Amino acid sequence: MSKKQLIMESALELFAKQGFEATSVQQITEHSGISKGAFYLSFKSKDELIMALIDHFMMQFVSDIDHIVNDPDNTGEELLRKFYYTTFHSFQKHSDFAKIFIKEQAHTFNEELISKGRHFDQLIDDITLSMLDQLYGETIQHTKYDLIYCIKGFMHVYSHLFLFFNVPLNLDVLCRSLAEKTNLLAEHSTIPFITDELYEKFRKTGHDEMTAGQIIEIMEQKIEELEESIERESLVLLKQDVLERSLSPAIRKGLIANLRSLPHCRWIVYLLENCYKQ
Template sequence: MVKKLLIMEKALELFANQGFEATSVQQITDYCGISKGAFYLSFKSKEELIIELIDYFMKQFISDVDYVVKNSKKEELLSEFFYATYRNFHEHSNFAKVLIKEQAQSLSEAFLLRMRNYDHMLDKTILTMIEHLYSDAVEHTKYDLVYSIKGLVNNYSGLILFNNLPVDVDLLVRSLVEKANILAQHVTIPFVSTEISTLLLRPTDEKVSKEHLIELLDQKLNEFDESIEKESLSLLKQQLLEPSFSSAIVKGLLENIRNHPHCKWISYLLRNYFEL
């Protein structure tokens, strides 16, 4: 596990400087100080390494944003959404930079499919936020708002990441909240119809089965020594097998694990499974 994480870290530095296509497995192994054989013990190919990096970053991002949307007070929701977004971009700036660049250039079908899947998850989270914030007032323009808010996030992220601008995050968030609210209040001509939205917001994150969740929990339990995270994971598995805890207790258990980088995705999946 340690060697695998080292390869991911070092490869990311090369990808950030050179891009995916221009970086070879040989360059990665030289930079890591390991043999090609050691690389292929961890990853079958460079593409598999890239997919794992995408999964790691996007799972952290989606789970953080989803938690904010479902747990923030209405009056703070939009600003908390933008804070969570830029916090993730800042913490993973190297990979965020690569993703923004490569999405426009990559011809890899696996890369594009993976990103499209996570993109749809983000669309649905933003739609949930918009419906909660503005309700019926944006019934005919809510799908346009989804893509407008995503556009603000992507464009300002690129502006900051590729120009190394000093960032006053509070000012940035206030500015984006104002823009989003103006769009919500004054846009009257929708482009994305309900019919188009059913194609764009296609189902990608159907409810994960109980059996699959138990399998994932078993994997996580093997990764941890005795800790509050391990105890909470064990109790959540028990809840799946024989439900007996109240919603408040399940929420508390999820809260115990959600900030651990290796538990964010399982907490996201469980939160959706338990509909919390």
Template sequence: MAKKQLIMEKALELFAKQGFEATSVQQITDHCGISKGAFYLSFKSKDELIVALIDHFMRQFTADIDFVVSDKNEEDLLYNFYYTAFQSFSKHSDFAKLLMKEPAQSFNEELFSKLHNYNKSLEKVILSMIERLYGDLSKDLKYDLSFCIKGFMSTYSELYLLYKTPIDMDLLSQSLVEKTNLLAKNMTITFIPDELIEIIDQPLIEDTSSEKIVEVIEKNIEDMEDSIEKESLILLKQELLEPALHPAIVKGLLSNIQHHPHCKWAAYLLRKHFEIK
């Protein structure tokens, strides 16, 4: 296991028990069995480590949801959306629990900005899904419906995060599909005002330029051993710098990296850049 990954996993164990503020760098290094010097070779500070953990969780979650919405046909789109969301909550339950219980004052401006950007990314994915599913039916109510869907995700995720009873993910997803369809077909009153829609529709405050994507890819390449995913990343980086490949080849390279845990965010950014559906 790479040292950076070890630090993130061991730090998460301590954060889950004690919270961000109560956990010191010394406690993290003791728990990892490494020196402070080794810690600071990977992270400049505890705040940078926390940002890395939030990035990891939110990038995985956002990329998984976006891939499902982009890849699935309308027939099972909503079911797969909910199933993937709750599967991700379950997979990353320790960190999700930590975010739920951590007091807001623990988050600095950078963390708030990142969480805001990820939330806006998720909103855009949900709005895209609503438009695909309901067409003109959703024209005036899609923003209200998107908030309802996010509410379902947040509320029902508590079943995974606060209770230890087994959850039938298939039944839960089917139930929420039914509820969402009922809302979409029967809502008549718009609540979200035009002024708020203008704010929601503003572009993300995030650098998604080719240079930034290359930076993300290079970091992934550096952290990976030789594999088909690594070779695919190298080719995709070259395509960003000097476009030459047929779109079908680019799509194939993206499919090679899509499910690798270290490459999901790179795949998400590349799909947006190359406009791959």
């Protein structure tokens, strides 16, 4: 385990017990058994560490649900069930962090934390909208934005039940129940509240596209981590293509497909696919 990973895991344990504000860099370094100098070689400040933790967990979450939505084998109610299953399984797997993030968002005035939350929230909206378009197409043209917020409401309320109230969780039943409810709303809702104009107004807050330079930086980090392999070679070629746009769409698709099955590359796959859409 690298020092950076050790710091992040130690900090997470302390944040879970004490919250962000009550935890000091001194406590983190003592808990992880490293010097303050080693801490500041990895992170410029505690705030940078907090943002790195948020990025780490939210990138995993976003890329996991994006993987489900873009898998051509997932269709109909099975796609909805897997979407909800992935969502709640992720909350369950990272429950300590999820609790901290939800609590801190409710009480903080940290603009960077609020902006970070809005950014990832919008990414989830985009993936959810893509799923709804696949499932229902033009039949929900006037109610699709309301459906996004209904789905987010399900995710928010039901995750709170097992994160904060220790409600026994039968994940399979929950996901089938929510898939059924979503279908009913899609099929029978007729009165929209959220218009195109209102939704675009929401989008203008906290949704900045990642630049090509930022994507390349993430790819370079992953290239360093991987041993010689077809996945590493695919990343090298795609990194060059992000700069030059010299590959054909078919070759790009094949190279991205080489990465798709690797869980630790799903965030890069998500970023690349959105980059090539622009």
